[in-house]
Amino acid sequence: MKTLTINIEDVKSEKAILDYLDQLGVNYSVDLTEKTYSWWEDQNLLNTVNTRSSNLKNGLDKGISFSDIKNSILNK
Secondary structure (H helix, E strand, C coil): CCCCCCCCCCHHHHHHHHHHHHHHCCCCCCCCCCCCCCHHHCHHHHHHHHHHHHHHHCCCCCCCCHHHHHHHHHCC
């Protein structure tokens, strides 16, 4: 089973999505206890992202090129 999380704040959109899933014949469940993670409000995460961004911009972190990542994946 795969899990898909959709955050919906209004009842009309929720009903439309559930009706669509019913039309498709998809088995689903609704978990109303799930909490939304608002990453843009997480000051620790924002500090980490800003630090990493600064380190990449000023050369302290050289980063990893796309070709290096691609080669690493292809050579596995």
